[in-house]
Amino acid sequence: MNTCIKPKPRLCCGYGCLVVIGFSLIFSATPFAHAEYGDIVINNFSDAAGMRPPIFPHWFHRIRFRCKVCHVDLGFKIKAGGNKINMAKIISGEFCGACHNGEVAWSVENCDLCHSAQLGTPTQVHKNTLQTLIAPIGAKQ
Amino acid sequence: MQNIFFVIVIVSLFADVSSRIVCAAEPLKGASQEADPNRFNRLLLPKEKRTPALEYDGIHDPANRGITILQQPRNAFKPLAVGKGGNYVDWVKSLDEKKIRPIFSLRDKTETPMLLDLDIVREVKGSMPDVVYPHRQHTEWLDCSNCHPAIFIPQKGANPMSMTEIILGEKCGVCHGKVAFPITECRRCHSKPKNIKRIRQQETSSSK
Numbered sequence: 001m002n003t004c005i006k007p008k009p010r011l012c013c014g015y016g017c018l019v020v021i022g023f024s025l026i027f028s029a030t031p032f033a034h035a036e037y038g039d040i041v042i043n044n045f046s047d048a049a050g051m052r053p054p055i056f057p058h059w060f061h062r063i064r065f066r067c068k069v070c071h072v073d074l075g076f077k078i079k080a081g082g083n084k085i086n087m088a089k090i091i092s093g094e095f096c097g098a099c100h101n102g103e104v105a106w107s108v109e110n111c112d113l114c115h116s117a118q119l120g121t122p123t124q125v126h127k128n129t130l131q132t133l134i135a136p137i138g139a140k141q
Numbered sequence: 142m143q144n145i146f147f148v149i150v151i152v153s154l155f156a157d158v159s160s161r162i163v164c165a166a167e168p169l170k171g172a173s174q175e176a177d178p179n180r181f182n183r184l185l186l187p188k189e190k191r192t193p194a195l196e197y198d199g200i201h202d203p204a205n206r207g208i209t210i211l212q213q214p215r216n217a218f219k220p221l222a223v224g225k226g227g228n229y230v231d232w233v234k235s236l237d238e239k240k241i242r243p244i245f246s247l248r249d250k251t252e253t254p255m256l257l258d259l260d261i262v263r264e265v266k267g268s269m270p271d272v273v274y275p276h277r278q279h280t281e282w283l284d285c286s287n288c289h290p291a292i293f294i295p296q297k298g299a300n301p302m303s304m305t306e307i308i309l310g311e312k313c314g315v316c317h318g319k320v321a322f323p324i325t326e327c328r329r330c331h332s333k334p335k336n337i338k339r340i341r342q343q344e345t346s347s348s349k
Contacts, residue, residue: 033199034190036214037227038320041200052202058320059214059228063221066243066254067316068284073247078287078315098247112207117200126200127227129308129318 039126040080041117053121054114074098081123191229192218226323233278243282256280261297262333271333 038058046053061070070076074095077083083095090097090108099105106113124131192215196203214228221240224231235241246252257280263272279288289295292315300312307314307324318324 034186034193035195035198035200036192037323039200052205055200057211057214059230060212060217062232062243062282062320063217063241064243066245067282068245068254068287069243069247071287072284104247110207110210112205113211114207116195116202116205116207116211118202121200125319128310129314129324130310132323133308 033126035126037127041121041124041126042081042085043117043121043123044081044084045086046115047120052112052115052119053117053123055117056114080125224322226325227321232322233281236281254280254282257285265331268335269327270331270335272330273333274330 035055036057036059040056040058041053042056043053071078075083076095085095087108089095090100093101096114097108101107193199194213194215195201195208195211201208218228218230222231222234222238223229224234232241236243244250244252245254257276259276261274261276263274265271292312293300302312304324306312307317310318313330314324322329
């Protein structure tokens with residue numbers, strides 16, 4: 001009976017290792033970013049604080065709001081990283097906090113939903129003209 | 142005998158998992174495509190890779206639990222009008238056809254924008270067709286104060302600009318090439334054919 005049970009942990013361990021190797025292979029196979037056009041990465045303070053930088057998906061928000069709502073009413077300057085947003089401002093209802101307050105949209109305790117970029121991703125408008133000109137989308141970098 | 146049996150089990154598991162890895166990695170790697178140096182659209186992103194899942198898009202951290210909750214762009218774009226560049230969504234058409242209903246004001250969700258149906262024609266240098274700037278499509282999304290007077294002085298002829306400026310993110314390039322349709326869609330702006338006869342007449346009269 002004992003010999004029957006013995007190999008089990010060995011098997012699980014081997015399987016787990018393979019899964020880990022498999023995942024690392026899959027993710028290493030994407031050397032360049034294909035994220036959506038207009039995705040904004042804001043990395044004013046996040047890296048220094050050891051937090052993943054937030055990604056703002058324009059595509060998601062423009063399905064639900066016209067540009068004017070944020071870029072006039074909420075005072076977002078049309079400049080990636082140009083608004084110096086921090087969590088204190090958001091909690092007091094400025095910028096993202098105008099909606100992300102648990103009333104209009106989910107609240108600030110869901111850190112991971114915004115702070116979702118890989119550490120070290122610089123502030124950018126993803127796939128903006130200059131990015132695509134200097135390195136064509138399919139080109140290896 | 143039992144040891145041999147378990148070796149077989151482990152080997153078969155390895156084969157199973159490795160085949161899964163290959164299956165999952167195949168659409169990303171495209172090894173067979175890269176092998177052919179003369180394949181079509183060598184520098185273009187293939188259609189199936191255009192709207193990737195968040196975990197494979199290269200800027201989201203796949204280790205972040207949050208992305209399992211976030212909406213996938215491919216799902217959101219399914220009901221929308223298809224476009225040529227950017228998100229591969231025609232946002233203006235989607236709005237006109239009421240496939241999306243973005244709100245205009247947080248205070249009053251029924252508020253509708255005040256539309257201005259005024260086309261501005263800009264005669265351009267060179268051989269490209271003239272530019273028609275439609276206020277209507279822009280006032281659907283924006284307020285006058287988004288553009289006037291900081292980006293464009295509201296006066297005819299007061300806003301000289303060049304494609305270089307636009308590529309560098311000035312003037313129209315503040316939005317076009319970042320969020321609104323990219324500048325690769327030349328003919329959406331350069332849409333009014335030039336009056337060749339009139340240009341020739343002007344040329345001949347000026348040379349006399």
